[in-house]
Amino acid sequence: MSKRRPFVAGNWKMNGSRAESAALLDGVKAGVSNASKAEVAVCPPFILIPLAAEKLAGSAVAWGGQNLNVNKSGAFTGEISGPMLKDFGCSYVIVGHSERRSLYGESDATVAEKYGAAQAHGLIPILCVGETLAEREGNQTEAVVARQLDAVLAKHGVASLKNAIIAYEPVWAIGTGKTATPQQAQDVHRFIRERIAKQDKGVADAVRILYGGSMKGSNAGELIGQPDIDGGLIGGASLVADEFLAICRAAD
Ligand code: 13P
Numbered sequence: 001m002s003k004r005r006p007f008v009a010g011n012w013k014m015n016g017s018r019a020e021s022a023a024l025l026d027g028v029k030a031g032v033s034n035a036s037k038a039e040v041a042v043c044p045p046f047i048l049i050p051l052a053a054e055k056l057a058g059s060a061v062a063w064g065g066q067n068l069n070v071n072k073s074g075a076f077t078g079e080i081s082g083p084m085l086k087d088f089g090c091s092y093v094i095v096g097h098s099e100r101r102s103l104y105g106e107s108d109a110t111v112a113e114k115y116g117a118a119q120a121h122g123l124i125p126i127l128c129v130g131e132t133l134a135e136r137e138g139n140q141t142e143a144v145v146a147r148q149l150d151a152v153l154a155k156h157g158v159a160s161l162k163n164a165i166i167a168y169e170p171v172w173a174i175g176t177g178k179t180a181t182p183q184q185a186q187d188v189h190r191f192i193r194e195r196i197a198k199q200d201k202g203v204a205d206a207v208r209i210l211y212g213g214s215m216k217g218s219n220a221g222e223l224i225g226q227p228d229i230d231g232g233l234i235g236g237a238s239l240v241a242d243e244f245l246a247i248c249r250a251a252d
Pocket of ligand 1: 173235
């Protein structure tokens with residue numbers, strides 16, 4: 001099985017002044033060349049997306065949103081739609097991040113709707129799945145990840161994964177400095193790929209599955225070296241250009 005093209009995305013979450021972000025975007029852009037094997041993207045907060053578009057236009061680095069509303073436009077105070085993200089040059093949008101699920105009550109059904117809205121508006125969804133510590137300790141990891149994945153597959157079909165990226169982010173590893181071991185991560189990535197393969201082997205072989213959760217320059221190589229880990233979705237370490245670039249190099 002040929003390894004898929006690596007993908008590294010930075011999820012800045014709710015961080016960054018305009019000046020800090022400009023410097024970070026310049027730093028990332030300078031360190032990623034068109035010759036890089038890995039595809040690289042950053043997902044800044046909405047308000048910084050125009051800055052990302054201005055800084056990254058014509059570079060090897062793409063950009064995306066962290067969330068979207070399922071509607072195109074209208075009376076949805078405080079929300080941002082897929083067409084708006086597209087209008088500012090976004091290629092990607094994260095859907096179903098665990099912080100959206102846990103802090104903003106997004107259900108599997110909501111996440112599946114957002115995934116569909118992203119694709120309908122020409123954005124590639126980065127679909128996040130992952131278990132909490134209690135779920136892992138209760139041996140529920142596979143059941144939880146399967147449920148989160150199946151909600152999307154049931155609504156949009158397995159072929160929709162040709163235009164999507166999956167990110168496995170164990171909640172207990174996010175922002176905790178506690179990384180899944182390469183084997184723990186690989187086991188879940190393989191489980192996800194095998195579950196997809198039951199419906200379509202070609203799609204399963206091609207879809208990229210990223211790992212997220214305290215990934216940094218020093219552990220990225222070993223994680224991305226696993227057969228079913230195709231890159232990373234990076235939080236904290238994506239806020240430091242050198243650290244993020246070290247992960248990009250590890251993915252290369
Ligand atoms: P950390 O890299 O800060 O653990 O965050 C991971 C994450 O949630 C990326 O979406």
